[in-house]
Amino acid sequence: SQQGEEDPQALSIQEGENATMNCSYKTSINNLQWYRQNSGRGLVHLILIRSNEREKHSGRLRVTLDTSKKSSSLLITASRAADTASYFCATDGNQFYFGTGTSLTVIP
Amino acid sequence: GAVVSQHPSWVICKSGTSVKIECRSLDFQATTMFWYRQFPKQSLMLMATSNEGSKATYEQGVEKDKFLINHASLTLSTLTVTSAHPEDSSFYICSGPTSGAGEQFFGPGTRLTVL
Numbered sequence: 001s002q003q004g005e006e007d008p009q010a011l012s013i014q015e016g017e018n019a020t021m022n023c024s025y026k027t028s029i030n031n032l033q034w035y036r037q038n039s040g041r042g043l044v045h046l047i048l049i050r051s052n053e054r055e056k057h058s059g060r061l062r063v064t065l066d067t068s069k070k071s072s073s074l075l076i077t078a079s080r081a082a083d084t085a086s087y088f089c090a091t092d093g094n095q096f097y098f099g100t101g102t103s104l105t106v107i108p
Numbered sequence: 109g110a111v112v113s114q115h116p117s118w119v120i121c122k123s124g125t126s127v128k129i130e131c132r133s134l135d136f137q138a139t140t141m142f143w144y145r146q147f148p149k150q151s152l153m154l155m156a157t158s159n160e161g162s163k164a165t166y167e168q169g170v171e172k173d174k175f176l177i178n179h180a181s182l183t184l185s186t187l188t189v190t191s192a193h194p195e196d197s198s199f200y201i202c203s204g205p206t207s208g209a210g211e212q213f214f215g216p217g218t219r220l221t222v223l
Contacts, residue, residue: 033212040199040219041216042201042214042215042216042217043152043203044214045212045213045214088151088152090212098144098151098152098153098154099151100150100151101150101151
């Protein structure tokens with residue numbers, strides 16, 4: 001399976017702090033994407049980073065990609081209570097596989 | 109981004125019945141769509157790739173006769189859970205890729221509860 005693995009599995013922080021989540025994957029990819037899922041809801045696409053990119057920003061989100069280590073990180077700066085959700089990385093390769101997810105809780 | 113809808117959003121059925129879930133791409137045409145299943149507090153697991161005009165490609169361990177997929181048009185893929193059992197209770201999500209960029213956009217999901 002090309003499934004990614006996120007860590008930590010769960011993260012609890014105070015509002016205003018930064019949250020960092022990591023994702024590792026197994027095989028070569030064309031791109032890696034991060035998604036957010038609120039409890040019991042659908043997925044929201046956050047950001048896509050291509051295999052030839054090393055870093056990408058979108059608002060309070062910063063994503064890095066290290067293809068040599070087959071890993072990516074998602075940084076959410078100045079977290080808000082509304083950021084409480086599960087975050088998944090997904091790699092494409094030939095198919096589209098999700099990691100196990102990081103459950104983020106931001107305490108107001 | 110592209111919009112994908114699913115219907116129904118929530119369905120409760122009796123054990124042994126079949127349930128059809130529709131996935132529509134509202135503003136793009138998709139020759140390929142994907143079906144995922146998510147159990148509580150777990151990640152999404154790819155079940156199958158739905159191919160317009162041809163047979164779906166199923167992931168290992170997914171019973172093709174139980175999870176029937178039909179992709180009759182470029183904007184509609186359906187997943188039918190046949191003879192549903194309580195262990196089929198799950199959150200089913202479809203997605204469709206956009207061209208070029210490689211992004212996928214997901215439907216809001218369908219929660220299936222089999223009694």
